[in-house]
Amino acid sequence: MREENYLYFANDGGNDTDKDAAMFPASGFRGAVSMSSTTAEFFFAPQDGTGTTANGVLLTFADVADATGATSSSGTGAAHVGDGITRSANTKLVMEKFAQLASGNRNNTTNFTVIKDLNTLPANEGAISSSGIEEVTAVTITID
């Protein structure tokens, strides 16, 4: 069988309410869509086994205000646009980090990968201590 990578998501609710957390096999990933300048939803094959309506995990992050002028929060040089338009640089960044984590297939590990966990976590416990992608500030899980 193919080695699987299991992707873990959790909001900040302490895993006390329905869909506070979820784990999906990476092979069930269907794709990600930018929903706004501050959100992207990651879709997976549904856990109900029907294969129809995908389950989604909506990740929220900050957008980047690009002030007019010579420098801005979006950087300098080629990274700087300077037109004053707010952009969503974190959309690509979060998707890129997700791709790196989801495609990890590492020998001699548990293949348990934390994409994002917003709960207070203990220190020095490997993946248990991992909060995942640092740019993500909120997680909303949809599983029908």
Next chain:
Amino acid sequence: MAIQKAVPSQGGETFVTLIKDADEKFCGPASNFLGLKCDGAGSMKLRFEDIDGTAAATVIDVTVTDTAGTGVEMKRVCQAIAGAMTAHGVQGKFVKIADDLTDEFIHPDLLSVDAVA
């Protein structure tokens, strides 16, 4: 139509089993795992492709420890389950995730199997 995630065998498959009692048991290939979710405080639902081939899922309810208030126990159980389902090292292995009959569990924060349906 059910999503078929099983892939051609390379010489072995990891099989996992969860047992509630003499009448409610599950054993299936790890590659049929659809995912799991938190179902409330101290409660998780694991889902596998239905073993009868229909477009549905076999749903297994389990209880986990919930005392820290941060959900870390559930996370630890998720990590243990992920580790159990990986196929590294031993081809064709058979892993018991939870067995209420013999009181054997893959992690001490996994407390019971409540339903297999």
